[in-house]
Amino acid sequence: MDKNLTKTQELELLSSLESRAESPLKFGYIGDGYENWVRIAEKSRENKDLEFEEDLLKKDSLPFIFREINNDTDTVNIIDFGCGDGIPMLPIFEYLATLNIKNINYIPVDISQAMLEGSTRSIKARFGSINMTPILFDFEKGEIIEKILQISRNKNTHNYFFLLGNTIGNFDNTEKVLSNLKMSMFSDDHLIIGNQISNLINTSKIIKYYQEKEKFDFFVRILQNYGMRCQPNEYTVRWNEKKKQIEGFLVLEEDKKITIAERTLSFEKNEEILLFISKKYIEESIVEMLNKAGFRIDLFTTNKKKDNCIISVSPTRYRS
Numbered sequence: 218m219d220k221n222l223t224k225t226q227e228l229e230l231l232s233s234l235e236s237r238a239e240s241p242l243k244f245g246y247i248g249d250g251y252e253n254w255v256r257i258a259e260k261s262r263e264n265k266d267l268e269f270e271e272d273l274l275k276k277d278s279l280p281f282i283f284r285e286i287n288n289d290t291d292t293v294n295i296i297d298f299g300c301g302d303g304i305p306m307l308p309i310f311e312y313l314a315t316l317n318i319k320n321i322n323y324i325p326v327d328i329s330q331a332m333l334e335g336s337t338r339s340i341k342a343r344f345g346s347i348n349m350t351p352i353l354f355d356f357e358k359g360e361i362i363e364k365i366l367q368i369s370r371n372k373n374t375h376n377y378f379f380l381l382g383n384t385i386g387n388f389d390n391t392e393k394v395l396s397n398l399k400m401s402m403f404s405d406d407h408l409i410i411g412n413q414i415s416n417l418i419n420t421s422k423i424i425k426y427y428q429e430k431e432k433f434d435f436f437v438r439i440l441q442n443y444g445m446r447c448q449p450n451e452y453t454v455r456w457n458e459k460k461k462q463i464e465g466f467l468v469l470e471e472d473k474k475i476t477i478a479e480r481t482l483s484f485e486k487n488e489e490i491l492l493f494i495s496k497k498y499i500e501e502s503i504v505e506m507l508n509k510a511g512f513r514i515d516l517f518t519t520n521k522k523k524d525n526c527i528i529s530v531s532p533t534r535y536r537s
């Protein structure tokens with residue numbers, strides 16, 4: 218089976234499993250993880266839950282988000298951090314198409330080549346004249362994305378960065394990831410975040426969402442690709458009250474081995490491997506986290522049910 222990880226990524230996976238018993242979720246999106254993830258996203262869109270709510274909210278917010286675009290604007294760059302299949306960006310391009318802009322560039326940024334291909338395919342199918350510059354990049358690495366700086370500094374150009382679909386909650390160190398992304402932004406750029414707002418009193422409902430079979434398949438795929446057999450009855454989802462996050466584990470029912478980069482790791486029965494975390498935010502905690510990471514908030518809007526938000530922020534030197 219083609220595992221699709223680079224040699225360095227294999228070593229990162231190996232060290233993470235060996236020293237922390239953690240399987241980094243980001244590797245699950247690579248290669249055939251694309252199909253697994255699209256299956257989950259499509260179900261969510263059909264059920265009109267999280268993704269759908271974010272779409273409605275986004276449509277209402279777009280006139281304010283793009284308010285600086287005027288007749289002098291030559292180019293609009295849409296940088297899509299963690300692009301997925303690109304479908305959540307379609308309402309954005311629909312709106313931009315009404316504004317008579319000379320050049321629109323779509324710049325998806327993702328750790329997964331399959332996601333980059335999927336997102337450019339989705340946008341090209343509907344908006345053939347949009348220029349595409351996909352960038353393969355892991356935003357947990359603290360590096361400036363040079364390509365973005367090269368295309369974003371031209372005259373009469375507006376840059377809008379997007380981080381949609383509950384992506385910020387999945388990082389171990391969210392603040393660090395946001396600071397990394399900020400390195401490629403200037404103070405007149407905008408970052409638009411779409412995220413869930415959670416009712417932390419009813420965490421059992423949130424847990425149920427992560428217990429579904431297709432979520433298990435997605436979370437264990439990378440371990441299975443390297444030869445570890447994983448059974449659904451070994452999968453458990455818990456709420457971590459201290460860290461305010463959902464955590465998914467594989468609790469081993471037997472001794473297991475996994476071979477990565479020609480090195481074999483052994484795990485004992487009852488050991489736990491962390492498969493994913495998903496931080497859950499209330500309005501105050503998401504604002505606090507963005508301020509701490511050095512962003513000022515221009516727009517914060519929630520849907521009627523108050524379970525989804527769209528936030529537009531810009532980098533600031535002045536931390537609160």
Ligand SMILES: C[S@@+](CC[C@H](N)C(=O)[O-])C[C@H]1O[C@@H](n2cnc3c(N)ncnc32)[C@H](O)[C@@H]1O
Nearest residue numbers: 243246299300301305327328355356357381382
């Ligand atoms: C939850 S999906 C959201 C996709 C899309 N934005 C949406 O709203 O449907 C997360 C996306 O972020 C990407 N991703 C996750 N971790 C990443 C990392 N460390 N660096 C770059 N991309 C990452 C995944 O490949 C995936 O495309």
